[in-house]
Amino acid sequence: MSTDITTLAAQARNEFGKGASRRLRVAGRVPAVIYASHQEPIHVSLDRLELTAAVRKHGSNALLSVDAEGEDHLVLIKAIDQNVLTLEIDHIDLLAVNRNETVDVDVHVIVSGEPAPGVEYIQDADTITIEANVLNIPEELTAVLDGKEIGDQILASDIALPEGTTLVSDADLLVVNFIAPENNAAEADAAAASATEAPAEEAAAESAE
Structure with a gap:
């Protein structure tokens, strides 16, 4: 357990859709959305290398500080979408929290x-x-x-x-x-089966006599 909080610099995101997301990924950035109660989602992008390093260091329950153009957001990872081939982070959803919050x-x-x-x-x-x-x-x-x-x-x-x-x-x-x-389980089953078969064979032999 660690209270070490990694800070990531975010850039505002004003273009949406697959094309815009693809351009961000080519530029080495990851589309992200910060969700918070009682306010509209905040659309940003994060540096892929910095984000990947933070997730590897702190795990999927990483507590991060996202600096969105001068405004700090304390966030937990809500969901990560990874490329099925490269396993790179394609998109991340973040949940805004406060230091006294229980989750x-x-x-x-x-x-x-x-x-x-x-x-x-x-x-x-x-x-x-x-x-x-x-x-x-x-x-x-x-x-x-x-x-x-x-x-x-x-x-x-x-x-x-x-x-x-x-x-x-x-x-x-x-x-x-x-x-x-x-x-061992297979041997035990075989032994049990053998023990069951033996009396039956003896009974058959006696009746044949």
Whole structure:
């Protein structure tokens, strides 16, 4: 979690449409819209390299300061459109906030540690939703796997949250599930099938006699 706020210089945008957006991208800029309550959206453009660096540094929940021709806007990333081939940012929507505001955000969940020997895991949820002050949004949350056994689960309520944040996702949301290795499970199924077949074969042999 970081309260380091990157400032980006914005230029006003007066032309719209695909052609205008294409010209901005060719010039190395990204079309952007700042949304705020009780006022019209603000259309600007941002330097692509500066914006990309800020997103890489702070993540998709980056808190940014956008200087739109002398007027500062504290913003969170609302949505990012990326080029499907180059993955460059084609367009970004920003949400204006204030420093005392609390918001609901989806935060990426990473895993750390190792489960017990012979145990595999499946991560069922990549993000969980929390409520946090805009200055207290974690870049990621951690699911700790250490010592987990087959049949164990990590739920959203098991994830440690930073002080001052609360869980919004369902407390019973499955985040990580711990299972037997696939080859072991197959061997167990085969053994069970064999054990079931043996009495049947013996009964058939006895009736034949």
